[in-house]
Amino acid sequence: MAGSTVPKRVRLDRRLIVDAILELARAEPSAKVTFKRLGEALGVDATAMYRHFRNKEELTRAALDRLSEMAVIDAEAATGGWRERLEAHLMRIAELSLEYPSIAAEGAILDPVGPGDVAGDEFVLARLHEAGLRGDALIRAYAAVSGFALAQSAAMAQEVVAHGGAARDGSIPWISTFGSVDLSQYPLVDEHRAELLAIDGMAVYRAGIDAILDSVAR
Template identity: 65%
Template sequence: MASEAGEAGARGSGSRRVRLDPERIVDALLELARREPHERLTFKRIGEELGVDATAMYRHFRNREAMTQAALDRLNRLSVEAGQAVPGGWRARLEAHLLATAELYLTYPALGAEGAVIDPAGPGDAAAVEFLLEVLHEAGLEGGALVRAYAAVSGFALSFSAAMAHEVMRGGEEEAGSEPWITSFGSAHLPDYPLLDANRDALFALSGMDVYRAGIAALLDSVERQGIEHAEADR
């Protein structure tokens, strides 16, 4: 009976049969995440988008988390492709990959908001880890230094990108990534904090993406210095 229900669900509300597979479901999930940035994605909503009963999707994904993993894995693959497409050395490719990660999370915020807590555990995820290790190794790192740099870069990119996506999910009206990093210091008497007071305009002008870019630059500067130090130590 469950099989019959699944077959019926895959036929949708009319007589035309809807062919479901994991790729098509992920396509629909991404389209909804882009079109409805403030909504949490559910089997029911995706079933409506595809014109099938939600139960039909359980033949391909055991639960919502498994479906989200597959979609995040797709985003990982796309961010790797963005990095690989950039000509030049390790730094240009790594920066492009990290910026693509944030841009994809902001394009599909309902997914991106979960990117730091759900492990995709798929080929796209493996490709992203391999890509990071590859460019960091090209920068001159190996062994423990390589793994620590991977942890710092990956952790920063995923957590910060997910946080920005979460801000979009909260319903901010600003363009994704342009939300102010600091909006107010409340009742604080700013002259009591002379450096803050002197730089207040520049601080208030910072957006979330400005902070993300600054973090990337600082991390990559550190990787570059470590690479130079390793090269000099080997001479």
Template identity: 70%
Template sequence: MKRGRLDQRTIVDAVLELASREPQARITFKRLGEALGVDATAMYRHFRNKDELTRAALDRLAETATADARASTGDWRDRIERFATRMAELSLEHPAIGAEGAVLDPVGPGDVASDEFILEMLTSAGLSGAGLIRAYAAISGFTLAQSAALAQEALVRRDIARDGSIPWISTFGSVDLAGFPHVREHRDQLLAIDGLTVYRAGITAILDSISRSAAAA
């Protein structure tokens, strides 16, 4: 992974490549320097610390998801679904980065571009004012929190694929379900749910609500 000229974009490329190739490895400036063929101190000429670098990597994920959604076809709803799906996919692809999305705010051009995209799509749906901001908050908050949660689980569990297929409920253990008739009735279906199914169901519910609000407006 040796590079030529070292700049911020090259370093972020290297971070994301490492996070994808070695998902459980701790990314440090020393490890990055080895991958790039430079002294670790060279990183500090471009990023003050690891948090700043991680923010830049998160910003790249938002930039990529937004660009993919903008290039997609369909109405406002289809394109927001595409954006949300890509955010989850990218977080799972780079779990060491995606998991940090719950605690670090990128505050970069990619992040702002994603905000602009969501607001643009919701405006085209017919929302405005407080309703527009509420809808934005629901989409942004859910996408951020849940994609980070998917990444965190993929990060700590070395035995699973990074495709969102981790069971939402892995087991009911030794609990006697006789006293929980609804859980007992739907036990098999509940155990078949995975993390990405939960994520998509949440986005669908949010967009269903927004669609009703837009129609009423």
């Protein structure tokens, strides 16, 4: 019929589905992303997702791998020595975790096992190798850097999810209150109470990265 319009069919593939779940994670940080919700966003039946991913866990792993890929691509453009480039990579991991919190929060328990994740490993190892580390020292430094970055970035992402998408800059307090505890029994906590309450998640992340990289530099 002249003048009629036919809805354009979406040609699904793995990359398009990962794009969609990441966009939902950014737009709806506290919402639980399901295949049904993804189908609605893509304009397809939810069952279409199963032709590309066996389950939600496999899809989440693919999304995590994409975030790893993005962090490496951005860090490759950084300038400076091994430390500056590694810091750029690690800070980008934190930023992406806060941008896509419901996906990044799963990073503490799900291993992406994909090319983006392996590229991230290679990037970290290469920078530490440039710093002069070899053998066991190289592997221990890699474990410290990667383990801390993964755990703390996932924790910050979980905070965003739990607080309805607020504080996506990592500014949620590390210690929100000491409650009714009598701090006179804990003299150092009492002395530094204001400073401790001023620490936020991103400050903890930066402090941890600095401490590890200071050790590598030494």
